[in-house]
Amino acid sequence: MAKIDIFVNDQPVSVKEGTLLLKVLEAQKISVPTLCHHKDLKPEGSCRLCSVEVEVDEQREMVTSCNYPVREPIRVWTETETVIKHRRMLAEMLLGRWPNVPAIKKIARQCGVTESRFTSDLTDPNPKACILCTHCVRACAEFAQEHIIDFAGRGIKRHVAMPFEKVDPHCIGCTSCAYVCPTGALRIVDDLNNPVNPTLIRNHGMKVNAEMATLDAHQCRMREVGTANIVSVMNAYDLLPVMNYRFGTHEEVYKIDGGILKEKYFTQNMPDGCWKGCSMACAKTIDNFELRTGPYKGQLVTVDGPEYETAGGGSNMGLFDMDAIAEFNFYCDTYGIDTISGATCIAFVMEAYEAGIIDKTVTGGLDLHFGQSGSVLELLHQMSRGEGFGVDVGHGIRWLKKHWGETLNLTDEQKAFLQDIGMEVKGLEVSEYMCKESLAQQLGYGMAVKGPQHDEAWLIFMDMVNNEIPTYEDKAQALYYFPLWRTWFGLYGLCKLCWNDVTPADNKMTAEPQKVPDHVNNYFKFVEGMTGRKLNEEIMLNESARVHNLQRLMCLMLGKGRRNEDYMPYRGIGPVTKVEYESRQERYDKQLKEVLGIDPAGKTTEQKMALIREYREEQYDKTLDVVYKRRGWDPNGVPTVERLKELGIDMPELVAIVEEYKRSL
Amino acid sequence: MIHNRILEMRRKHVVLAELSYEPTPLLHGYTDKVLRVDATTNTFRIVDVPPTMKELWTGGKGYDLWLMFQEINKNTRWDSPENVICFSSGPLGGTASFPGSGKTLCTTVSPATGSIMDANVGGYFGPYLKFAGFDALVLAGKADEEIIVVIDVPNGKITIEKAPDEAVDAHVVCEELTEMYADNEDDKRNIAVVAAGSASDHIWMGVLNFSFYDWRRKVARIKQAGRGGMGAVFRNKKFKALVIKNKFFTPSWTIAEQPFADEFKFPEVTPERVLDKQGMQDIISRWNSSRDHVVEMLLEAQARQGCITRDIIDDITNATGTPKSHLYHIVTFYPVFSLTPTGRQTVTGEPPAGIPILHGETILSSFGAPDPENINNAMKQGAYDALAKTCKTMTPDAIIQAITESGLRGRGGSGFPTGIKWRTAADAAAQQKKAAHVVCNADDSGPGASIDRTIIESNPHGVIEGIIIGARAVGATEGHIFIRKEYKTALDRLEKALVLARSKGFLGPNILGIGFDFDIRIHQGAGAFVNGEATAVIQSMSGRAGEPVARYVHLTETGFKGAPTVVNNVETWVNIPAIISRGAAWFAGIGAVDAAGKRIGTSTGTKVFALSGAVNRAGLVEVPMGTTLRTLIETYGGGVAAGKRLQAVHIGGPSGGFLPPEKLDMPLDFEPMAEAGCIMGTGDILVIDSSACLISLVASFTKYLAAESCGKCTPCREGLQQIHAVVQRIRDGKGTDTDPVFLEELADTIRHTSLCSFGGTAGNPVLSSLRYFRDRYDKHIKTGKCPSDHAEVR
Ligand code: SF4
Ligand code: SF4
C-alpha cells in the first residue's frame, strides 16, 4: 500500500495509507487521551477525547484520531491551545458525571483537570459506574458476535442494557463484555465448571477472542467460511485431493472454494460456534437449501457445512459443483455417513471404474466416472435403504479390495494397483489431503493410532505451506511433538482449531511459530485456572503420551497396532500412474537429479517412477524407525515397557499386553 | 407448543429402566462421576472416578479409553455386546469464556479397523453431560428393540425408553427429540441429542451426530463424530438416540445502576394482548420480514397494541434476525414508543397541515393541484419529461455534468455541491462494481417544520422523478425515501405516486425501455431531529436506532449495505427535474441581484423558507438564493406585525441562530449565514418582537436540543444537558457572572468536538445570542429580571 508523508506536530512522518491516525500517534509516542478506543475493537469515535487538529487542503478542523484514516498528506497537531481547551472541557464533562471512577480520574489528570463545573443531579458517585465507553457493547458484537447487549435510551438517558433491563437468557456467559469494561460496572463470571480461578481463564480466553475479532479476517477467515477457507490454499500448493488423490490441484476449484461459499452459500455474521462462546464461529451453514434428490427432495433444509473435508472430498470425487457437494454433505449427515470415508471410498471406486477393474455389473448400473454427482448421491440413498452397490461401498476400501479380490477375476497387477490406489490405512479411509510431497504428512497419516485422520497429525500445512519443518530432523521431531500435542486437546474437551487457525500477530517472530507458543501458554493457563494445576511442556507431553500409548496398547491387544499397519498406500507417497508422474514431471525429474543424483534423461517414465518409488518408500521406512524410537516404541511400533515405566503407566494389565505381544513373536 | 405428532410419538415410549439421581455439582471442571448404561440388562451404574484415574488419564479421550479398557478384551469386535461407546468432554469442556471449549470425545471398537477408534465432535452433548453430573458416559450391551436414553437434569432422572416411532435419520430425530423434551422454544437450547442415521444400519462408515439447538435459525444443528463407524456400533446396539435435557441457566450478568434507572423499570405484569400473534405476523409480512423495516413494524405494533411488549420484540427478532437488544434500543430511543400500556408518551398524531404558500418560483409554482399524486395531471404539467429527456439523450455522465454546472447545493446541510457528491458516488460504484443507493431524506425536520412535507404533499412526482434521474446518474438500482410515519398525508401521497409511477414504467425493470432497472421503497422513521444526519438515516434503514455513526469515509464510498450511497433531502431532489428540463444555465442564472444588477452570493437556484412569528403574513416563501432577510420579511411577510418592534430573527430551526435587526441585509446564502452564526437548517425563519424574553427562547431551544441529542458522544450528551441547565438558571434570574463565559466555552467545545452535525450546530442558539444579545444575558444575571418588553422574568 502507498505511503503518505504527513506532519505530526511539525515533524515529518511517513505512514501507510489508511492507517488510523491514533496508531500513527502511538507509534510516535505521542499520548492522546482516549476512552472509547480499545485496541481490540473497531474504532467507535464516540467519546471524542482523542480529538486533534488536522489541516487538509489548508483547512483546519478537529478530528478524532482513533477513527481517522490517513488518506492524504495532512498536518496534525496534538497539543494546540484549541485541542487542549476542548480536551479539558470534555474531561470536565466526564469528571462531573462520574467523579469517582478511577478510569475517568486518570483521563482528567491526563488532560490537566482536577475539578469539574459539571456536577448535577446526574452525578454518579459510584466508583464502578458505567461510563458509556461502549467497549462491552462492541465486544459482545465483535468478540462474540452475539449482540446480546446494546445501548438503550436516548441522550442523557443512554445506558447499557439487555432488553427490558432483564438478563437475557440467550446471553451465553462468555464474559467478553466484562473483560473489556474499564470500570467494573459490568460483571459476569463463567463459573459453570466451578473453576479455581475464572479470571485467569477469561484473561487468556479473551486474548484469543481479540485475535478472532481483529485478525481472522486477514488470516483464515474462519468466521466467514469456516475450514473451507483452505480449499483454495490447498489447491494453490498442489495439496488438494483431486480424483482419488491423483492430483493436487484443479482448474475448477473456484466453483467449490471459500469464495463461492461466502458469496452464495454460507449465511454470514452469525455466531456460529458449535459450543457457546466460541468466537471462531466456524460451524457454518447453508440455510434454506433445496434438496434435489432422495426422500427429502424438495424440502428446504439447513446444511451443516460443508467444511473443508467435505469440499475436498468433492474434488476427490471430481465434483466441482457446490450444489452437489452441499447435497452430499446433507445426506451424509442425516443418514449418518462419514463424509470423509464416503468421499475417499467413492473416489477409489471411481478410479477403479475408470480403470476398467469394475464395471456396471458391479456398480448395479451406476455410471461412476469421476464427477458423476447423480451416481454419488444415489450411492448414499442406497446406503440408507440398505440395498445395492452403495452398501458395498459403505463397507470401505479395505473391505472392497478384499471382496473384489474374492469375487472378481482380478490379475495380480490389478490387485496391486488397487492396493496402491486404495487410500486407506488400518482399514480407515485417508482424510482429504494430497500428501505425496509431504513426508511429514504421509507419516502423520500412516502412524496415526486410529487410522489416517489428520486430527492426530495435521502437518501438511506447516510442512508445505508455511515451510516450518524443512529438515528431516524437524519432521521427525514434529511427528513426535504434534501428535502428542494434538492428542492433548482430546483429554480436555478442547477444539484444536482455535489453537492455530488464528495466530497472534507476532507469532512469526517467535522461535517456534509452528507451535504457536503464545497459544500453548494460554492453554496451560486455562488448565491452571480450571484445576489449579500448573502445566509446562513436559507435563503436557507426558499427559498426552500416557493416553497415546494406552490407545496404541489397546490396539495391540486387539491384534493391531504394529508396524505393518502403519504404511500408507503408495498413492499417498508418490505417483502411481504415468499421468500422475507426467503431470508433475519437472518436479520428479528434478528430484531424481538433485536428490538421487540420477540423470533422468533417456529414461522412460516407468523407469523414473520406479526409482522415485524406491527412494520414497525407503525414506518412509527410515523415518518410521526414527519416530518410533523417539516415541519410545520398538521397531515394530510397540511401546516398550521402559516407556510405560517412564510415563508411570506400567501397571500389570498394560505390561501384560506388551508381554503377550512379545510372546507371540 | 408441542405438536400432536410429537406427543403421539412420546406416548409410544415404554420406560424400560429409570433412575432418580441428584446431579453431582462440578468442582474445578470435574464431577468425578461416570455413568454406565447397559442396554442388554437395562441397568444404570453411577461410578466414582478414582483419584489415580484422574491423575493418569486426565479426562476426555483418556477417560474414554481407560473406561473402555475395563470393558473390552482381545476378542472384542465392533459388534460384540461387550464393545462400548464412551463419551467424555474433559475438564475444560463447557467453558464459554475460552473459545473452542465444548468438544465431546468418543471411543469404540471400530467396524472399519477392528481396532480402537476415537473421534471428537462439537455440539452440546459433552458439556451438558458434565452439567448433568458426569465426566463420562459408557454405553454398553445391546438392546433388542429401538431405545433411547434420556438424562433429564431438571427432573433428576435417567431413563431407558423404547422409542419405536422416532425417525432414524439424524436431522429428523434430533428435531423430534429436541421438541419432545423442551418445555418451550427457549428451552430447546437446553436439549442435546446424539443420533446416527439410517445408513448406519447398513454400513461401516456410520457417524454419530451431535445436536445443538440454534435458536436464531430455529433448527437443531448437527455436528459429526465422523470417523471409523461409531454410528454403526450405536445402531448395532439398537440405540436410536441419547438425549440430555439440561437446566436453564441464566448468566450472572449485572451492570451498575444508573441515576435514572427507575425510568427503565417495568412492571412484571404483561400487558393485555390487543395485537395477537397473527396480527403481528401480518405486520411483519407486510414489511417482507426485512431487517430494513423493523422500525416500521414497531411503529405499527405500537399503534395497535399501545405499547411494545416482549412478544412483539421476540416476534420481530424471530422473523428478521434483528437482535433483540437492537430492537430494545430502538424502542427506548424514540419517544413514540412506550413499554408500558400507560406509556411514557402517547403516539403523536399528524402535525397540523402545512402553512400557506406565500410565494413560489420554480419548486413551489406547480403546487396547488387538487390531487397531486394524479400522475396524468402531473404529466400534463411536464412531470417525467426530464426523466424521458435524460433517458433518451443523456448519459449518466452528462446528467452529473448538468447538475454540477447548475451549481445546485444540498438544501439540507451545509450546502455541499450536489454534482460533486453524485460524481464521487458514481465513481465509487464503478470502482467497487456495486450498485449504488440513492436516498431521499424527508425526515429532516424540527418541531413544526413543514417545507419537505409540503413539497412532497404538493409535488410527489417531482421528488420521485428527481430520485430516478439521480439513480441513473450514479448507477443505483435501489432508491429509498425516508420519512416519518406521522406525516400521514405526505406518506399516503408518496405511496400512491410510487404505484402510479410504476404503472407508467417510470419505476421497475427496464425503465423507458433503456434497460435501466430501478425502484424506490419507503422507509418510515419514528421521528427524531437527529435523523437529519445522513448516517443516522442509514442506521435507521438498517434496523438500528437512528444514531449517527462516526466516520471519515463518506457515505458516497460506503453507505447503505456497504454500497456507495447518495443522500439528499427533499428540496434538493425536487430541483433536479427542473434543472434537466430547463437547463443548467437557467438554474445557474437564478440568484438575487443587488441594485446594480450584480449577483449577491454565490449559490444558485431558489430556496424555500418557512416564515413565522411576528410578521403580517406567515407561510412558505420560495426566493432566489441571496435574497436578503429584509426582502423576505418585508416583501413576502408583509413586514413586522403592526405595533410590534423587531427584537431578533431566528433562522434555521432548533439549532439555528439568532440575528439582530442590524443583520437584516444579510443575503440568505450558505456562506453569509454561516458567518453570521446561523444555518439554513430547517429553513425556518422566526421573527421575534421585543415583547419576548430572548433567554426564554434560547432555553426552549436548548431544552429541545438536549432532549434530542442521541447521547452517543460525550460533548453533545453531557454538554447540552449542562448548557440547558445554565441557560435555565440565567432565565430564572439565578445566573452568575461566570455563566456567559462558561456557556460560550461549552458551546464552542460542543460545536468543534461533536460526532455529527447535530452537535456541530447545537451550540448555535447560545453562541449567536451571546454574540448579538449579550446584554440580555448580563441584565438577567445582574438584575435577576428580563429586560424585554414583557418586563418580568418568568
Ligand atoms: S457475556 Fe458474552 S454474550 Fe453475554 S452480554 Fe457479555 S459479551 Fe454478550
Ligand atoms: S458497562 Fe463498562 S464497558 Fe460497558 S459501556 Fe459501561 S463502562 Fe463501558
Ligand code: SF4
Ligand atoms: S453530536 Fe449529539 S446527536 Fe450527534 S452523535 Fe453526538 S450525541 Fe448524537
Ligand code: FES
Ligand atoms: S477515543 Fe477516539 S473518540 Fe473515543
